[in-house]
Amino acid sequence: MKNGTSPKYSSLGFKDIIVQFEDAVAVVTLNRAQERNTWSLTLVHELVKAFDLFDRDDRVRAVVLTAEPTAPAFCSGADISKGWDLLYQDESFHEGPHAHRDTAGIVSLAILRCRKITVVAVNGNAAGVGVTALQIPFDFRFAWSDARLLMPFVHRGVAPEGVSSYLLPRLLGHSRATALFLSGAAVKPDSPLLQGFFYKSFPTREEIFPGALAFAKELAANTSQTSVAMTKALLWRGADTPEGQHLLESRTIQTLGSAADSLEGAKSFKEKRPAKFTDTLSKNLTTWMPWWHEVGTVYRKTKL
Amino acid sequence: MKNGTSPKYSSLGFKDIIVQFEDAVAVVTLNRAQERNTWSLTLVHELVKAFDLFDRDDRVRAVVLTAEPTAPAFCSGADISKGWDLLYQDESFHEGPHAHRDTAGIVSLAILRCRKITVVAVNGNAAGVGVTALQIPFDFRFAWSDARLLMPFVHRGVAPEGVSSYLLPRLLGHSRATALFLSGAAVKPDSPLLQGFFYKSFPTREEIFPGALAFAKELAANTSQTSVAMTKALLWRGADTPEGQHLLESRTIQTLGSAADSLEGAKSFKEKRPAKFTDTLSKNLTTWMPWWHEVGTVYRKTKL
Amino acid sequence: MKNGTSPKYSSLGFKDIIVQFEDAVAVVTLNRAQERNTWSLTLVHELVKAFDLFDRDDRVRAVVLTAEPTAPAFCSGADISKGWDLLYQDESFHEGPHAHRDTAGIVSLAILRCRKITVVAVNGNAAGVGVTALQIPFDFRFAWSDARLLMPFVHRGVAPEGVSSYLLPRLLGHSRATALFLSGAAVKPDSPLLQGFFYKSFPTREEIFPGALAFAKELAANTSQTSVAMTKALLWRGADTPEGQHLLESRTIQTLGSAADSLEGAKSFKEKRPAKFTDTLSKNLTTWMPWWHEVGTVYRKTKL
Structure with a gap:
């Protein structure tokens, strides 16, 4: 296919995300505004599929993930109103504790493995996976300067997910990462704890996505x-x-x-x-990557 | 023992530290104000014992370490007025160079291994181990904004101790850690070299401990x-x-x-x-920790 | 030789650098001002030789690298007006892709292996190797606050060199390193992306070297x-x-x-x-270094 031809991502039948393609930039918009863009298994599967396609589709040079600026939140995390069930909905749960795979981590790894430029436009409040999976694994983070960001794991009886306990200390250093994880405090993008985390912030929710998209297009055209x-x-x-x-x-x-x-x-x-x-x-780029040892993470059922 | 019952740490006969317990928070106060809270082997043994107890005592949810705000210093480091003898006072010294164990490192590891929230309230000047062992291994650092902090190893003919050469580059990045260690410069908490190191600072020495204690109690109650x-x-x-x-x-x-x-x-x-x-x-939490390889550090005499 | 005796570095016949020695500080000045101090194989060989000598010469306690403050640039990187030929000028190129050794990396490793205090005085604009090899591996970086710094690899079809992809994320964290490498943006020393990178900056080009030299002499005398x-x-x-x-x-x-x-x-x-x-x-310091595994990087011809 010719570079620049618009791929028909719209035909893939995504439900919880909308994917558009423009000037070599794939745009993913979270499509669960009515549920505050909370996590869902459908969302997980669609994000993994989308980032895997972006990785392999030569026409894609950059990806921007965002939400509707009018949504109640960028992503409110997991919907735990019915408990932590979502965490255990994978089919292999009953095989034992070694069988579980954190869905946030599955998404984070898909984003991390996408070899194109990844940009997130955080145009609303975010909590839990809305930070760990949907911000931390990206190359560039753009934010609404009034967004409220929350990683409340220690206040909910759980622990960091989405590979965030690996990525955040490397992104910002262990001092800030420890403070963020163990305080569980709500922070805004200009917090001293987040210095260096966001590439750019804007005062209104409407500005974030256009700013991020223009940046992504500029890089797509010139890299x-x-x-x-x-x-x-x-x-x-x-x-x-x-x-x-x-x-x-x-x-x-x-x-x-x-x-x-x-x-x-x-x-x-x-x-x-x-x-x-x-x-x-x-x-x-087919001849010698990867050079690193890949740890297998796919769970393989041990019983027929 | 019932969660919340006050453990009788006072009965343990500590000399160079005072340990109190309040609302699930253990408070350690350095008790060598007349010696500028300098390092002593007694202090080392008591800190190791205390943090090991805090780690295993389910009633303890957070720890705050501090000094008297009226002390001449938070901790002036090792007392080297008689040379570096303190470094060699362990019984195995005469067995050879492989037998020595840095006392600052022994304390740092005890703090690092304490699985509870650890907070240090630095309410005075600090030097050497007063920074490396008594600040760097903690989860949260609170400081008097006028405290003078000094790691003068290159000016004294020695080298970083207290596992600080491992922890500091990870806390703040190698650029700041290298600058601090190789310049040996005295810095204050608002120094650009210490950005991200302190969670919070206060203008007067009297405010640090109450601020840190309130923070620790809040986390102890809600995590x-x-x-x-x-x-x-x-x-x-x-x-x-x-x-x-x-x-x-x-x-x-x-x-x-x-x-x-x-x-x-x-x-x-x-x-x-x-x-x-x-x-x-x-x-x-008894079933699967630790998952990591522990390097043994205890020296075992090679001759009877 | 007596400590303090002036070594005759001037007799070594360096062409693309000038080496002087003063108060236990070796000063290296880039000597290609007319070529904007661009990279050359001679420069590579001389820098490697010089830093290897500084490492082994007991009289040297600190090193300062700088350029003429009147030069058009501190270092404009590789001269690619004739393509990337410089990258392939080593004799083993025709042996195959495993034989190449990045010249920027060869210099960076020589600087990194120099066990003395290393200081760079960046008194002009810098690009490519002018940042990766000539700034990133140093212990202390001093800069002209108006210097334009550029690492345009993604805009030139190449990738980070000079061990910068290892060092920069460790110096500043992966968030800033990723943003710098993938945006390829020109930045000045006060950019939020470079926080913690420079030890000190000065408003005029003339001040940088004297400031860096005084700092180096102070450390040479007292460490x-x-x-x-x-x-x-x-x-x-x-x-x-x-x-x-x-x-x-x-x-x-x-x-x-x-x-x-x-x-x-x-x-x-x-x-x-x-x-x-x-x-x-x-x-x-002869008895027990190095304790680490050294990966051999010297290319050995596989055919006679």
Whole structure:
């Protein structure tokens, strides 16, 4: 398919999300405004499917996730009015405690594994998974400066989910992550505890999505898809020594340095014009990723 | 023992610390004001014993460490007026260099291993171990905004102790940690180098402890003991890949999600009332911790 | 050689750098002002040689790297006007993709392995390797507050180099590192994305180097060479558990605690006078470093 052709994500029959595609940017809008965009198993499955498609669809260069700015909340987390049942609705629950897979983590991993630029436009209040799965795994976070953000795990008898206990200390350092998780305090984007977390914030809810979308389009138009993917891999799947990372970077640079995008990058720079990148993940990045050990997380039933 | 019964820590015969208990919060006050609360082997042994008890005593939900606000210092570090002898006073010193165990590190590990919420109220100047062992390993740091903090290792011919060379770069990032350790500069809590280190600061020495105690009591009253312990374990003993952490979080959530505290967490949220958590570490968190490899640090004499 | 004797670095025939020595501080000035201090293979080889000498020369206690404040730039990165050829000029290129070694990474590792205090005085604009290799691996960064800093890898079809994908997330956290790498945005030292990166900034280009040099001389005069080396090793080559780090710190403290510098450190402190440290790396730190696994990065030709 030609790069730029609009994929028909609308035909995939998503219910709890709406997916649109524009200028190489896929836009995901949470579609449960009446339920305060709370978590649902349908939402989980659709987000995983969508981010997996974005990862593999060469036409997608960036993704923006958002909610209706008029929704009562960006995402109010899990609906626990009937208890924590949602956590146990997977079919393998009765096999024992080793069989459960946190649905927030399943979504976070899908976002983290998406090799395109990911942007979230937080245009309302958020709690629980609305922060852990729907903000923390993204590359860029845009926020309404008056949004109320809450990770109340210690006040609810549970614990951090959505791989947030791995990602947040790495994003902001353990001091801020510990304070956020153990206080369970509600914070706003300008809180000292969140310094460095949001790329940009805006005073009104209506501004967030247009701001995030313009940013995503700008990056989609001017970045190399293969560069982005390799940069993300180096950042999250790097070696555990400086020397090991040097070897990874060396091979990355040589792989990219002999491909079309880097030639265009140098040429456009010399000619003082915007670059037109054409390399794609499916065609030009097939030979040596991943270099890391993947821990399998899919649960396989132990009984027929 | 009934939850809430006051444990008689006063009967344990502590000399260099005073331990009190109030509303599920254990308060440790350094009791060497006349010696500027400098380090002593007695202090080391008592702090280790106290934090080990707090960890195992289900009645303790939070710990606050502080000094007399009228003391000449919060803790002036090691008393090196007679050289570094304190470092070598352990009985195994003559067995060789492999036998020594840094006393600051012994205390830091005891604090780090305490699965309850730990808060330090730094109401005076601090140096050396007064920062490394008595501030860095805590979950929350409250400070007098005029406190002078000093880690002068490079100016004294020694090196970071108290596991600070592991913890500080993770708390604040390597850029700030390197600058603090290699400059050896005296800093105040509002220094750009300490951004994110203190949870809150107050302008007068008298305010710190009451502020920290009120905060600790609030958390002690409204947090699940098992949630707190698991959150701390996920933060400091996590997996080294996102997928591995997802497995740990999944099992954590299922373990906690079927216990009384999470049911009460959901119920109280629905009923818009404060939760009353009853799960305890000794009764409800016995089955699968620790999941990590513990490196043994106790020195065992090699000769009879 | 006597500590303080001026080493004749000028006799080493460096071309793309100028090395001077003053009060135990080695000063490296980039000497390609007419080429905007762009990268060259000569520059690479000379920087590696220089930092290797600084590491092993006991007379050197600190290093400052800078550029002429009148140069068009501190370092404009690689000169890609002829494409990315520089990346492939090493002799082993034709052996295959496993043979390449990123020249920026070779320099970064040399700086990172230098056990002395390293300071960079960024007195002009910088791009690419001018940030990754010539700023990120240093202990302290001083900057002109109006300097324009650029890491445009995703806009050029390449990826982070100079071990920056390992170091930057550790220096500042993954949130800021990701935003810097994936946006490719030009930033100034006071950008929220760079908080904690620079130790100090100055409003005019002329002030940076004198400020950095005075700071380096102050540290060179008042720090123990062995303390500095061990602190750097603990920070960048530490254990991966708190307990493991406790063992490393314990042995470090005992090694240093029985040497002349720590005795002088305690004595001078007691006598309220500046310390005069005499221990050196070549004489007093020979017995047990390194404790870590070194990944070999030197390429060895596979054919005769």
